Amino acid sequence: MSNRPPTAATLRRLERASGALATQAVARMDDELDWFRAMPADQRSWVTLVAQAGIASLVEWCRNPGRPPKLTGEVFGAAPRELVRAVALKQTVDLIKVTVEVLEAHVDSVAEPGDEDALHLAVLQFSREVAFATAHVYASFAENRGAWDARLEALVVDALVRGEQSEELSGRAAALGWAAMTPVVVLVGTTPAVDDPHAAVRRAARSLRSEVLVGVHAEQLVVVLGGQEDLESVAARVAEEFGRGPVVVGPVVDGLGRAGDSAAAALAGWRAARAWPEAPRPVRADALLAERALDGDPLARTALQERVALPLHAAGGEVLETVRAVLASGGNLEASARAIFVHPNTVRYRLKRAAELTGLSATDPRGSWTLQVALALALLDRDRTLWN
Known part of the structure; x- marks a missing residue:
């Protein structure tokens, strides 16, 4: 040829x-x-x-x-x-x-x-x-496309950290392949001392078939997870890739449009987590409501009022009186019964009712701590609430 x-x-x-x-x-x-x-x-x-x-x-x-x-x-x-x-x-x-x-x-x-x-x-x-x-x-x-996706991802995570909630946020996420409606949760912790903290987090999330967005803000590593029903298991695995210190998981929300709520709770929890040195890792932001309220988080203070103080107040004086007695006695049911002149079984019944209303047990160390903070804040705020 x-x-x-x-x-x-x-x-x-x-x-x-x-x-x-x-x-x-x-x-x-x-x-x-x-x-x-x-x-x-x-x-x-x-x-x-x-x-x-x-x-x-x-x-x-x-x-x-x-x-x-x-x-x-x-x-x-x-x-x-x-x-x-x-x-x-x-x-x-x-x-x-x-x-x-x-x-x-x-x-x-x-x-x-x-x-x-x-x-x-x-x-x-x-x-x-x-x-x-x-x-x-x-x-x-x-x-x-990789460079563009990285910039877009950073914009989405930054918007969540700043509390931005808009249709544009969902549009940006859609460009990254996120579904319009999917359970979403935000994790916040310390950035690990590695060259590429994004890569390890992505591998961990995707190994469990979860969608993931990652952003680094100073020493904070912010991770958004979605596309899975069991986000709790995904969060536990991803938390292993964070740096030392607490990792806080915000509440699960029903879409990226509300991910700012999860991010706000997780960020507030991360700032307040040092007040609970023995906290599990990861720890739910809602488990830190007392610490967050003491740190000045208005969302946590409102949550304690609405989830704890007001339900106890609405249940009647006997339930609230019993909870206060048990807290004052350090969890001793017999001493509490004597203090309010009732049988110990009555104390147990009222505590069960209180736990059903608030999700907190007055005989559990964390539950009693959260109840004490919630009731104390309610008394401080009683001029602005139904509390009297």
């Missing part, structure tokens, strides 16, 4: 036939590739343009065999960048393969007599160059 380029006459014939060859290539794609038939009309027209540009670039390359082909701009520049999103790399390889097969099938009819081998060789060499150019386009797109 000769190494000489095709003659000028052959190239002119190829140039004149480029439109028809591109049309035949697209028709063959339509026959052989199911996914191509399902593409929208505008995307199919882009593929036709790319095929025509590829044949035109082959002609120009043959006319100047010493010039390095600029295929990224000449061929793939014929279609918008959105085509890279719409057509996967493997699918693009299939498109190139079909186009090359059509070119090779028509070499004998396009080439001048005696020029067939030269055109065959040119098509073979050019198809290799197109393959390299395709890999470059997709690699560049992946690199740019």
Whole structure:
């Protein structure tokens, strides 16, 4: 087979036939590739343009065999960048393969007599160059998309930390592949002393099939988890990738649009967690309501009033009196019964009622602590509440 380029006459014939060859290539794609038939009309027209540009670039390359082909701009520049999103790399390889097969099938009819081998060789060499150019386009797109996703992810997490709640936030997350409605929870802890804290967190979350967003704010590592019903298990696994110190889990909310609520609770819990040195890791933000309220978190103070103080007040004086007596006695039920002149079983019954209302046990160290803080704050706020 000769190494000489095709003659000028052959190239002119190829140039004149480029439109028809591109049309035949697209028709063959339509026959052989199911996914191509399902593409929208505008995307199919882009593929036709790319095929025509590829044949035109082959002609120009043959006319100047010493010039390095600029295929990224000449061929793939014929279609918008959105085509890279719409057509996967493997699918693009299939498109190139079909186009090359059509070119090779028509070499004998396009080439001048005696020029067939030269055109065959040119098509073979050019198809290799197109393959390299395709890999470059997709690699560049992946690199740019990765950088863009990282910036977008940082914007989303930063917005949550600042308490922003808007439709734009959900739109940004959707661009990162998040579902519109999915349970979401936010974790806050110390950033680990590693080169890439994002990578380990992502691996841990995705190993449990969870969606994840990661952001670093000074010494704080903020992680958003979603896409799983059992987010508690995911949070426990991801917490292992944080730095030393407490890891606080905000409440689970019903979508990214409300993730700011989870983030606010987790951040407040992280700031107050040092007041509970023995806290589990991770610890729920709601388990730190007392510490958060003492640290000045208005959300925690309101939660203690609504979840603890007011339900006890509404239950009647006997339940509240019993809780106070048990707290004052350090959890001694017999001493509490004597102090309020009732049987110990009555004390037990009233404590059970109080636990049903508040979720807290007056005989449990953490429960009694939270009850004491809630009742103390209620007395301080009684001029502004129903408390009297």
